[in-house]
Amino acid sequence: MAPKPITSPVPEVWYPTLAVVMLAVGLVLTAFFFIYEATSSRKTRSLAKELTTGAVASVFLGFGSLFLLLSSGVYV
Amino acid sequence: MKIHRQGMGLRLDLLVFMFVVSISFLCRTVLSDLVLSKVDRRADLRSQIVRVISTLKVENGGSNLVSEVLLAFPDKQVKYLAYLGATSNGGKGKAKDFTNSLPVQVAHPKDMPSSLTFYSVTLPKGLAKGESFTLDVLAAYTHALQPFPEKISQAEIQLLVFQDSSYFLSPYAVKFQSLSVKLPDARIESYTKLDNTKIHGSEIKYGPYENLPPFSYSPIVVHFENKQPFAVARELVRELEISHWGNVQVTEHYNLNHGGAQLKGEFSRLDYQSRPHVRGASAFRHLVAKLPPRTRSVYYRDEIGNISTSHLWGDSKKTELEIEPRYPLFGGWRTAFTIGYGLPLHDFLFESQGKRFLNFTFGSPINDLVIDTLIVKVVLPEGSADISVSTPFPVKQSQETKISHLDIAGRPVVVLQKTNVVPEHNQYFQVYYKFNSFAMLREPLMLISGFLFLFLTGIVYIHADMSISKSSPSYLAKLQWDEVRAAVQQVQNIISRCITLHDKLEASLHDLARTGDIQACKAARKAADGSLKELTKELKPLLASLQSSQQAAQILPKVEDLIVKEKDLQERLLAKHSTVVDCYEKKIGGKEIENRVALHQQKISVLWQEVDDLLDFIDEI
Numbered sequence: 253m254a255p256k257p258i259t260s261p262v263p264e265v266w267y268p269t270l271a272v273v274m275l276a277v278g279l280v281l282t283a284f285f286f287i288y289e290a291t292s293s294r295k296t297r298s299l300a301k302e303l304t305t306g307a308v309a310s311v312f313l314g315f316g317s318l319f320l321l322l323s324s325g326v327y328v
Numbered sequence: 329m330k331i332h333r334q335g336m337g338l339r340l341d342l343l344v345f346m347f348v349v350s351i352s353f354l355c356r357t358v359l360s361d362l363v364l365s366k367v368d369r370r371a372d373l374r375s376q377i378v379r380v381i382s383t384l385k386v387e388n389g390g391s392n393l394v395s396e397v398l399l400a401f402p403d404k405q406v407k408y409l410a411y412l413g414a415t416s417n418g419g420k421g422k423a424k425d426f427t428n429s430l431p432v433q434v435a436h437p438k439d440m441p442s443s444l445t446f447y448s449v450t451l452p453k454g455l456a457k458g459e460s461f462t463l464d465v466l467a468a469y470t471h472a473l474q475p476f477p478e479k480i481s482q483a484e485i486q487l488l489v490f491q492d493s494s495y496f497l498s499p500y501a502v503k504f505q506s507l508s509v510k511l512p513d514a515r516i517e518s519y520t521k522l523d524n525t526k527i528h529g530s531e532i533k534y535g536p537y538e539n540l541p542p543f544s545y546s547p548i549v550v551h552f553e554n555k556q557p558f559a560v561a562r563e564l565v566r567e568l569e570i571s572h573w574g575n576v577q578v579t580e581h582y583n584l585n586h587g588g589a590q591l592k593g594e595f596s597r598l599d600y601q602s603r604p605h606v607r608g609a610s611a612f613r614h615l616v617a618k619l620p621p622r623t624r625s626v627y628y629r630d631e632i633g634n635i636s637t638s639h640l641w642g643d644s645k646k647t648e649l650e651i652e653p654r655y656p657l658f659g660g661w662r663t664a665f666t667i668g669y670g671l672p673l674h675d676f677l678f679e680s681q682g683k684r685f686l687n688f689t690f691g692s693p694i695n696d697l698v699i700d701t702l703i704v705k706v707v708l709p710e711g712s713a714d715i716s717v718s719t720p721f722p723v724k725q726s727q728e729t730k731i732s733h734l735d736i737a738g739r740p741v742v743v744l745q746k747t748n749v750v751p752e753h754n755q756y757f758q759v760y761y762k763f764n765s766f767a768m769l770r771e772p773l774m775l776i777s778g779f780l781f782l783f784l785t786g787i788v789y790i791h792a793d794m795s796i797s798k799s800s801p802s803y804l805a806k807l808q809w810d811e812v813r814a815a816v817q818q819v820q821n822i823i824s825r826c827i828t829l830h831d832k833l834e835a836s837l838h839d840l841a842r843t844g845d846i847q848a849c850k851a852a853r854k855a856a857d858g859s860l861k862e863l864t865k866e867l868k869p870l871l872a873s874l875q876s877s878q879q880a881a882q883i884l885p886k887v888e889d890l891i892v893k894e895k896d897l898q899e900r901l902l903a904k905h906s907t908v909v910d911c912y913e914k915k916i917g918g919k920e921i922e923n924r925v926a927l928h929q930q931k932i933s934v935l936w937q938e939v940d941d942l943l944d945f946i947d948e949i
Contacts, residue, residue: 255678255685260574261768264672278779285783289790295814299787306783314776321733325625325670327571328733328771 267323271316278312285309361390362397365460367496367505373488373550374512375696376558376587377410377750378469382496383417385462388455395454398435399447399465400497400543406445408469410698411752414449417462426466426752440499468750470698471560475589476551480659482596486589486610487517488554494522494534495544502544506535514553522546557612557657560587561699564692564749569707569732569739572768576676579668580692584653586612587698590660600656611656616648617693623647623669630654630665649693683714683760690719690744691754699749706742706759710735711767717742719757734771808879815870815880816946819887822863822870823894823943829856829863830901837908846912853905860898867891883949890942897935904928 262270285305288297321328366385371378388394401409413426435448451461473488480486496505509519509532519525519532526533532550562583569577588610599607619626621644628638628651637652653663677686686706692699707730708715717725724745729738742759795803836852839845874880874887904925911921 255680255687257674258572258677258679258684259674260572261765262573264574282783286786289786293813293817294810296817297790299791302787306787307780310776310779310783313779314772317775318772322573326733327569327573327575327577327670 262319264322267319271319271323274312274316274319276316278309278316281305281309281312361388361392362394362455362500363387363389364496364498364500364502365504367498367502369496369505369507371490371492371507371509373473373490373552373554374510375556376470376473376560376698377696378408378472378490380467380469380492382465382467383462384465385460386451386455387460388457391457393454393456395451396435396448397451397463398437398499399449400444400499401447401467402497403443403445405469405472408472409467410470410748410750411466411468412447413466413752415464415466416452417464426464430463437499444497446499466752468752470748470750471587473554475659478589479592480589480610481593482591482599482658483607485514485553485555486659488552490550490552492548494520494546494548495537495540497543497545499542501542502540503538505537505540506533508533509550511550511552512554512556514555517551517553519550519552520548522548555609556588557610558587558659559612559615559694559697560585561692561697561702562662563701563703564699565703565705566692567705567707568686568688570673570677570686570709572673572677572709572763572765574673576671576673576686576688577668578671579666581664581666582692583662583664584657585662586657586659588659591658595658604656608656608658611658612653613656614650614652615697616650616695617667618695619647619649619669619693620671620675621646622672622675624671626667626669628665628667630663635665682762684763685758685760687756687758689754690746690757691749691751693754696751700747702746702749702753704744704757705730706744707732708740708742708759708761709763709767710737710739710770712740712761712763714760714762715740715742716760717744717757718760719744720755721746721753734774736774805879808877812874812877812880812883815874815877816883816887816949819867819870819874819891820943820946822867823890823939826860826863826894826898827939829859830897832856833901833905837905840908840912844912846909849909849912853902853909857902864895883946886942886946890939890946893935893939893942897932897939900928900932900935904932 285302288302288305318328363386364384365387366383368383369380370382371380384397386397399412412432413429414432415426415429430452431450432447433450435446437446440446449463449465451463455461473490476487476489490509492507492509494507496502496507511530511532513530516527516530516532519527522534524535524537534548562585563581564583565581567577567579567581569579571577596607600611604611604613619642621642623642626640626647626649628635628649632654635651635654637654639650641648649667649669651665651667653665655661655663657663676688677684679685688706690704691702715727726743726745728741728743730741731738740761744757746753797803832852833856836849840849871888871891874884880887907924907928908921911924
């Protein structure tokens, strides 16, 4: 069996686009999270909603910052 | 000529010794029945590395099958020997490829003088009686060219001394042999003149000599001019860092030295600038590194920072980097710098039989560089296991770990060390390892957990009750105010749901006017009625709690007002709805309907406005 070259799981030309899109979505969700935290009162707040917003935002921010690092040449 | 004689005298001891050795050996039985029927040696002295290519025609004179040929080197030369390769001769004119070569090993044959080191070349197949085989042997020596004089001033030209034997030193008898020494295009100070010595331009020819016994030795010395700077890396550390996200990062730390004749006296920058080719001929101005194609983000820096004197150009086959040191380098001067570049992963990393392997060149990409100590570090991704290395020549191996970006346990590093490296060592080596693709998710998961931790801290902070005194009036007031706020929010919520229902009712009226479907309109009304009733029910306890709270005293009138206005609005709307539906059932014309509804409509718009204003007002609180 001939050796097969190994490539990155995501094409490298997508890194900047992915970084911008995922960071934008992540930051919007973060903003929503903090606005919700600040405006809702103790009674009306729902923990499930807070946790889901936080989790989804951190997934987007995490991948977004990874692609930002990769596109700026810091190959982790 | 004095210099010449000195060299001769130096060599004379060895000559005498070798002569004794050869005599003693002539009396004994010869090692094997091999005879070298023709030896053609070409020594290339044009660069700092001495390359001697010998073409040997080996003939088996005995009756035993022979599969090994011994090569002898005096210890003085072995000290300088950096590379020894042998390959079968493919005929004249063919490019010599020493990478695909015959195996060469150190040998320790019995009854041989201890001042010689032997290497044995294994032939592709055994030689039977009378058969012959032609092979090429390449020997590369470093530091073999001695500058003489050892120190020169800035304006002087570097002179070098080369010593060798005009006869091929061999444990076998040699029938026919010749040696040619290729020198750079410059003046030749002196050379040993033996019989059969000819000079053609910059090439000196010794021989041919015929029928010489084993271990024949006849020293020669060549003293010649060479303006070439000698780039010697005392230490080079190459670090290859693999990232499965698509990059092989190469960082090379050079510790460079000019290995030629040392500079004597002071250095004059003015002389150097005005006539660089006369005053500073052997200083080096630039180095050229041949990098692989598709190289990206190349940098060249040292401890101070970026060095701007570099040029880069490339095509589909290679990338060339030309770098200039911060200052011209004269003999004995040193400099240290770092170059780094990224390479696309798919050119160097492959997968085969469940294992991944890196296929990379061992030596430095810089042309004609001698490296005293080369350390190659291969940094594998975190989570690599089952690491093994395959190199075309023996190297010292060890392992360590390195903590890099987003690492917990550190990355496994394979360290390969070799001394005396020449460009001939620029051969591919492989590092095999096992790696699970899911381990790539380690880095994003770390980033995600970092952000998640931030959010969780936020949630905990908001939820935690930080007040020290749980019974102080201000704390209680705050709690009450929170409750009021929650209740008001719920009221707002309910009102806005009512308004949505109102909009639905209006929409159903529009539909009725368009389609005339009375049943659908009635159904919509019924649904809205039910919902509105429930919402009204929900409002009651909220209002009661607000009325009981002191804190709500300010806002209460507004809320009550809002509820009343909304109720009014709701009644008006329902009345309007009933009227319109009624009219449709009785098939009364559009004009009449408008007249009947007009009063309601007027009130509704006024109320609508008032409800909106109140909602805005409460929102601001």
